[in-house]
Amino acid sequence: xxxxxxxxxxxxxxxxxxxxxxxxxxxxxGKLGLSLAFVNRSVTPIWPPSGISIAAILLLGYRVWPGIxxxxxxxxxxxxxxxxxxxxxxxxxxxxxxxxxxxVNRFASGCDAFQKPRDIVxxxxxxxxxxxxxxxxxxxxxxxxTGYAAWTDYWQTWLTWWLGDGLGVILVAPPLILWASDRxxxxxxxKAVEAFLLLLSLLLVSxxxxxxxxxxxxxxxxxLCTPVxxxxxxxxxxxxxxxxxxxxxxxxxxxxxxxxxxxxxxxxNTSLLLLQxxxxxxxxxxxxxxxxxxxxxxxxxxxxxxxxxxxxxxxDLEHFAYAASHDLxxxxxxITLFTQLMAAQHGKxxxxxxxxxxxxxxxxxxxxxxxxEGLLRYTRLGGADVIRFxxxxxxxxxxxxxxxxxxxxxxxxAEVSCDRLPVVTGDQEQLVRLLQNLIGNAIKYRSQAxxxxxxxxxxxxxxxxxxxxxxxxxxxxxxxxxxxxLFERLxxxxxxxxxxxxxxxxxxxELHRGRIWVESQPGAGSTFKFTIxxxxxxxxxx
Amino acid sequence: xxxxxxxxxxxxxxxxxxLFREALKAHGVECDLLVFNDGRAAMSFLMGAEKxxxxxxxxxxxxxxxxxxxxxxxxxxxxGSCFAQSPVLILTSSRNPEDREExxxxxxxxxxxxxxxxTDFLKIGGVVKAMIREKRFNAxx
Numbered sequence: 001x002x003x004x005x006x007x008x009x010x011x012x013x014x015x016x017x018x019x020x021x022x023x024x025x026x027x028x029x030g031k032l033g034l035s036l037a038f039v040n041r042s043v044t045p046i047w048p049p050s051g052i053s054i055a056a057i058l059l060l061g062y063r064v065w066p067g068i069x070x071x072x073x074x075x076x077x078x079x080x081x082x083x084x085x086x087x088x089x090x091x092x093x094x095x096x097x098x099x100x101x102x103x104v105n106r107f108a109s110g111c112d113a114f115q116k117p118r119d120i121v122x123x124x125x126x127x128x129x130x131x132x133x134x135x136x137x138x139x140x141x142x143x144x145x146t147g148y149a150a151w152t153d154y155w156q157t158w159l160t161w162w163l164g165d166g167l168g169v170i171l172v173a174p175p176l177i178l179w180a181s182d183r184x185x186x187x188x189x190x191k192a193v194e195a196f197l198l199l200l201s202l203l204l205v206s207x208x209x210x211x212x213x214x215x216x217x218x219x220x221x222x223x224l225c226t227p228v229x230x231x232x233x234x235x236x237x238x239x240x241x242x243x244x245x246x247x248x249x250x251x252x253x254x255x256x257x258x259x260x261x262x263x264x265x266x267x268x269n270t271s272l273l274l275l276q277x278x279x280x281x282x283x284x285x286x287x288x289x290x291x292x293x294x295x296x297x298x299x300x301x302x303x304x305x306x307x308x309x310x311x312x313x314x315x316d317l318e319h320f321a322y323a324a325s326h327d328l329x330x331x332x333x334x335i336t337l338f339t340q341l342m343a344a345q346h347g348k349x350x351x352x353x354x355x356x357x358x359x360x361x362x363x364x365x366x367x368x369x370x371x372x373e374g375l376l377r378y379t380r381l382g383g384a385d386v387i388r389f390x391x392x393x394x395x396x397x398x399x400x401x402x403x404x405x406x407x408x409x410x411x412x413x414a415e416v417s418c419d420r421l422p423v424v425t426g427d428q429e430q431l432v433r434l435l436q437n438l439i440g441n442a443i444k445y446r447s448q449a450x451x452x453x454x455x456x457x458x459x460x461x462x463x464x465x466x467x468x469x470x471x472x473x474x475x476x477x478x479x480x481x482x483x484x485x486l487f488e489r490l491x492x493x494x495x496x497x498x499x500x501x502x503x504x505x506x507x508x509x510e511l512h513r514g515r516i517w518v519e520s521q522p523g524a525g526s527t528f529k530f531t532i533x534x535x536x537x538x539x540x541x542x
Numbered sequence: 543x544x545x546x547x548x549x550x551x552x553x554x555x556x557x558x559x560x561l562f563r564e565a566l567k568a569h570g571v572e573c574d575l576l577v578f579n580d581g582r583a584a585m586s587f588l589m590g591a592e593k594x595x596x597x598x599x600x601x602x603x604x605x606x607x608x609x610x611x612x613x614x615x616x617x618x619x620x621x622g623s624c625f626a627q628s629p630v631l632i633l634t635s636s637r638n639p640e641d642r643e644e645x646x647x648x649x650x651x652x653x654x655x656x657x658x659x660x661t662d663f664l665k666i667g668g669v670v671k672a673m674i675r676e677k678r679f680n681a682x683x
Binding site: 322326329330331332333336337338341344369455 | 555557561564633636637638657658659660661662
């Protein structure tokens, strides 16, 4: 309990130091701003404190408001006006950043406002445009009510005050917030050279536009600054861009006050307001571009990282599938071998029923082995088994598929007919497996009649459409989608197979950027159709 | 027909050891079978045999063994041991083609994948018999 006051004091002292620091900074930047006051001693077109104060609240929290209040009071009481006037102005100047920061925190992502173009616009409208009306309204009323400004000049004074504050927010707050959030400078040597060249170009161009060279001519050359700022936006960050704008703004204000550059008019107040509008607009555009570029860079990095992660997961999965299948097949091998050994060596003593049981065991294990093999094949597709794209004659593919099925075709008395098939771009091995699966299924799910299977191809605008039709038992339309999923078998155990064939077929077609589907009615045969994107002109191979 | 051959078998699965004996029996191979259930036991035997300068006629190695795997044993045999010229048969359940390539590169004479049915598995006896005969023939020449 004794330590508590100590802790409170330890927290209080740094806080007081921050408040004092803020008061001093506010006071000095306010004096700098008021040195450019022309319409009224207390009203200036350039008011950096409004940017400093909103940045301070966003970065340090609402509790720093007394620093702002004291700074604003001190700056005004040492300039003009009674205590009452200055209390009024200071209240307005404190209320402005508090409202602004609240709006920005609430609607524009707070300190992250310069990461996305949308938030930047919100920051400009809410922090630069809306909250500044508070200070302008309260301030000018305070001046007029205490006789330090004429009511007749109210709107002109108000406008100067509002623009000065708003542009102070737009020009000064972004570099402060961005640099406070990220102070690291990690440029490699060539980037440092580029940064130096950028700074040099900016100084050259801004001196050319706003410097002594423009004297007497005041050509409207301000557009020359745009490419340099876009250079900063595209090649560097929003933070660096904001700093460049601040530097440009400094050079431009100096020149314009000396009557130089495109914005120099007879009234310095008008000149500065025009200039500030220009720099404010350019700042918003340039920082938005920089934010867009940075956002894109971030998402590219993220995409790259995701891609890397995905390929790592894929490799892991493949490794797992391989290891699991090996470990599963080992015990299965033992079951088969010893069941067979038992049948061979002790079959006579055990009798015919035991021999039948043993053949069921071996049959069951064979099925399980086939399932594991199929799963392994499925996981390797498109992973370890890379799809190679080359011109493939579908006639050859069909011939090879038929060769692989020669036993099943002969056993079932099946007949496979085909048209002349085209040449497509794809992986021969995988396409053989695809046709083999589809024709194999047509034989497996046969009806009483001898299987008649036909393979044809026709072409639409972009694709070759292949059809494998049969006169088998057919498929209820409600299972159209389901049959392409892993382990989906509709017809009980009177047919062999493990329910992976169509899943593999679908994957092969998808790896060839095609689609596969089935058209069928129960009892009326099935037609499996799949597409393969066609290259340019149709071509047939004899 | 032969004088008794001595066969070194590194194999961790008792089932496969049994089947291997059956295979030898099926092909009438009379031999002393030295069985090691893990790689370390196999290696310590080999180091002892190396000191004595005599050892088994034929080496049969499983690739995936506990503690020290079959590849390491093969490497030891081939890297300047006195068994550098002895016939080595790799008997594995691995279906990975890379394992076969690696084994051949390391100096295996034969590579047999463990069969999934008895008839095929028992053929291993014939392979071993041929290897023994070859070794005897080479020794005479």
